Amino acid sequence: MKTLEIKDVHAKIGEKEILKGLNLELEPGKVHAIMGPNGAGKSTLSKTIVGHYDVEVTEGDILYKGKSILEMEPEERALEGIFLSFQHPVEIPGVNNAYFLRTALNAKRKHEGKEELNAAEFLREMKKYLEMLGMKADMISRSLNEGFSGGEKKRNEILQMLMLEPEVIILDEIDSGLDIDALRAVSEGINMMKDGKRSFLVITHYSRILDYIKPDYIHVLKDGRIIKTAGPELVAQLEEEGYESIEEEA
């Protein structure tokens, strides 16, 4: 069964149509990479899936586990298991990072009919992952993303992913602004989630991240549509010849 089915989606931001009939299917256990030049609609695609307020879907449908999600609020989509690692995680002053994450996790647990975690149980979990991601202990008490370095922000996104255990994971330019250590830690976190149950959508401009997270499929997104889908071998071609070389498949 498919986890996510994007069917002939047209979407606009303001008056401008960005996605022009996009089709894509994700299945459990597979990593799909979306590559494409600037302005192709990569970020719009991720926004469309999570129900961002900027985006209006004018045609087509998006199904999650067979059900349309277009009418669902962003938080409902999240609770159902769709997660976006933001390209630029926003800073929220005064909101304690651990408190935020515990609230999010308990909202999800409640949604799934599970017991909420108390503070002690939660912290035990959180500390485990902090260590794994090479994050400092003060990440528990600091304000959400406030004053975080680029690397800290991205690690924090991955921390949230690990704890929320989503089923559809969208990583929007996860490697931008990361040094090699951060890139390794982040990739390790992502690879931990590859347990065969989850679907990944890796949106990236550069191929670097794909050395760490091995994709099963490469999709080339250009002018609001996927113009080519191939195996990981396509990465090398793109590296050498650029996006210009890709012709739309008939």
Next chain:
Amino acid sequence: MAQEEINKAVSGEYALGFEIDIETDVVPPGLNEDTIRFISKKKDEPEWMLELRLKAFEKWKKMEEPHWAHLTYDSIDYQSISYFAAPKKGPESLDEVDPKILEAYKKLGIPLEEQKQLAGVAVDAVVDSVSVKTTYTEELNKHGIIFCSISEAIRDYPELVKKYMFSVVPMTDNFYAALNSAVFTDGTFVYIPKGVRCPMELSTYFRINALNTGQFERTLIVADEGSYVSYNEGCSAPTRDENQLHAAVVELVAMKDAEIKYSTIQNWYPGDENGKGGIYNFVTKRGICEGDNSKISWTQVETGSAVTWKYPSCILKGDNSVGEFYSVAVTTLAQQADTGTKMIHLGKNTSSTIISKGISAMKGQNTYRGLVKIGANAHGARNYSECDSLLIGDQCGAHTFPYLESKDIHGQVEHEATTSKISDEQLFYLRQRGIDEESAVSMIVHGFCKEVFSQLPMEYAVEAKALLELTLEGSVG
């Protein structure tokens, strides 16, 4: 986030809007010498107090209602207000307290009968204008602490009252202070003797209750050398249509090495979305750091009232004395607040901190107005001010008026001001993590207020958070 949704949610019924039906002794509306004589007699006051009241009244008649604040409201007809209302019974013990009053306290979360065992907080509870019950007096007596109604203090401790009342806020200080001086009906008096650290949080709940009755509280707190006291004042009022006037005066005196911490939660009826009804709150609060190394700290969480005019201030007279002002002011519906502080540096090496957080939603208007004044002899004076405004929606407003007067060229004054909107990006981020919109807004707002809430006594901080949530319910979506 759609504006109508915000408005719909914020305008939710005032959660503490119930009314207590107590038989009250109410004087007919109007203000003249007879009214003042009536109040003074009703309070069983000595002649000297009556004379002071009459003197204040004479002065007040010559004064004009001030209109410099960033507020608009219909002018007040002082002759249409009733200046005295008291519950008829004069209970001697808790058993005699009207069950309805006790019930009201329960709704407010103040189970008076359990307070002795539970909270460890002595409460001088004021329903309308007469103190109903003072608890914990015995424990406080052991330390020589006086904690009673101002009326009792006038009768029982005339020397202290004569010495300190009007010493910080002179009776002619301003229009409302003068009015209060003439007609104040009750309030609290606290005296902490030398070297005594008050063993518990002192707390007074004010509650405006009788229809069409203005409330004129008068509070006087004196902390003698080397003493410490933390005093909490919290308020709420039932729903009603007429605007009610509230003009309180609070005076604090901190002697050498003494510290006074004064915390307020104000939750009076804010009126409806058109500004109808609601309390007019014109308060004069001022403390003097009389002695060296003394400290006065004001913390306020203002969520109620239709109109708020309030500037808790510190006169830093003693060398090395410290003044602090931490404020969260919320205006929603059509509420207006013009609030802030004055820090008057007179002594050497005095320092002051101002942290002001204004939150505006719907048609709320929030103004910070603050003065930092550094006198010619205040060498080494320092001030740090931070005024932040948070806007929710696009019909509200935030205004900042910082004033600075420095006669000492070496004074250090830092001022920072920010205005931000709850950004859609912030909200979306939290919602993408499965947090519903209302909880997300509340989380962002609490984050914004964190520095101030952390100054409140713990239980009070919990109450403040709950109140904030209630006030902004849905502002949110």
